[in-house]
Amino acid sequence: MTRSHSPILDSTAVINATFIRHVEYHAVLESTNLTALQLLAPLVKTGPSLVVAAEQTAGRGRKGNVWWSSAGALTFSVVLDPALLELPPEKRPLISLVSGLAVRDAIAENLTEHTVMIKWPNDVFVNHQKICGILAEQHSLPEGGNGLIIGIGINVNNTLQAAPAEVRQRAISLYDLEHRSFDLTSVLISVLRQLEIRARQLISQPMLLLSEANSHHLLSQRQISVNVNDSLVAGQCAGIDDEGNLVVVRPDEVVRLSSGVVTGW
Numbered sequence: 001m002t003r004s005h006s007p008i009l010d011s012t013a014v015i016n017a018t019f020i021r022h023v024e025y026h027a028v029l030e031s032t033n034l035t036a037l038q039l040l041a042p043l044v045k046t047g048p049s050l051v052v053a054a055e056q057t058a059g060r061g062r063k064g065n066v067w068w069s070s071a072g073a074l075t076f077s078v079v080l081d082p083a084l085l086e087l088p089p090e091k092r093p094l095i096s097l098v099s100g101l102a103v104r105d106a107i108a109e110n111l112t113e114h115t116v117m118i119k120w121p122n123d124v125f126v127n128h129q130k131i132c133g134i135l136a137e138q139h140s141l142p143e144g145g146n147g148l149i150i151g152i153g154i155n156v157n158n159t160l161q162a163a164p165a166e167v168r169q170r171a172i173s174l175y176d177l178e179h180r181s182f183d184l185t186s187v188l189i190s191v192l193r194q195l196e197i198r199a200r201q202l203i204s205q206p207m208l209l210l211s212e213a214n215s216h217h218l219l220s221q222r223q224i225s226v227n228v229n230d231s232l233v234a235g236q237c238a239g240i241d242d243e244g245n246l247v248v249v250r251p252d253e254v255v256r257l258s259s260g261v262v263t264g265w
């Protein structure tokens with residue numbers, strides 16, 4: 001079967017269908033998060049914006065990792081003023097979880113035959129393989145206020161067959177699962193709509209949001225190991241708590257982790 005990539009993202013359709021007011025579309029960028037950071041102040045001023053690249057040459061991952069992707073993947077950064085979300089500062093760490101859940105919902109809409117799960121804090125998995133990574137960053141602006149960048153990479157029309165072996169083993173794309181191409185504009189619109197729905201839910205019904213996050217959580221009830229500042233926390237995962245922390249039950253204590261990398265499950 002031949003693969004075709006949607007060559008052009010329909011920016012007008014994205015603006016008409018979502019909360020996004022401005023789209024910066026690039027054929028190739030090092031990293032959409034990097035460009036978003038370089039343009040942060042004007043983009044925040046413009047209103048909710050999107051930096052999209054058809055291809056990234058140096059995608060950034062969590063904890064300084066590199067994010068591998070190839071043409072056909074959907075790689076973009078949402079840029080906005082976090083004050084627009086009307087979230088109290090203590091709820092801001094939950095934005096990461098909200099983003100992961102929103103992408104999970106959008107992918108589940110497109111993949112009815114597969115179970116789509118989140119893996120704390122914000123990875124999205126299908127069949128125990130990663131289909132999306134998210135890098136959320138907040139920066140203060142020189143003229144005051146903050147800018148929020150939510151970088152999202154979804155393996156859509158790319159195939160992991162082209163990836164380095166260690167990436168190929170643990171990642172998957174929509175194309176690899178369904179052997180067909182997806183319309184990138186439609187997938188992007190669906191992610192942005194779910195992002196808005198889940199962000200509103202975080203304010204109006206936070207407990208419902210957390211219970212849904214827990215019901216789609218890959219790690220719950222599993223024995224897990226988490227790397228936290230170069231030491232390992234191992235135990236049974238008891239889900240995600242009201243603050244978005246990962247709860248790990250050990251024989252002698254219950255540990256609540258606000259950050260870390262889950263290395264085993």
Ligand code: BTN
Pocket residue numbers: 030031032033034056058059060061062063065067075076077123132133134135151152153154
């Ligand atoms: C991770 O899983 O470690 C997070 C990966 C985040 C990748 C996306 S791709 C779009 C945006 N731009 C980047 O450079 N990184 C994020």
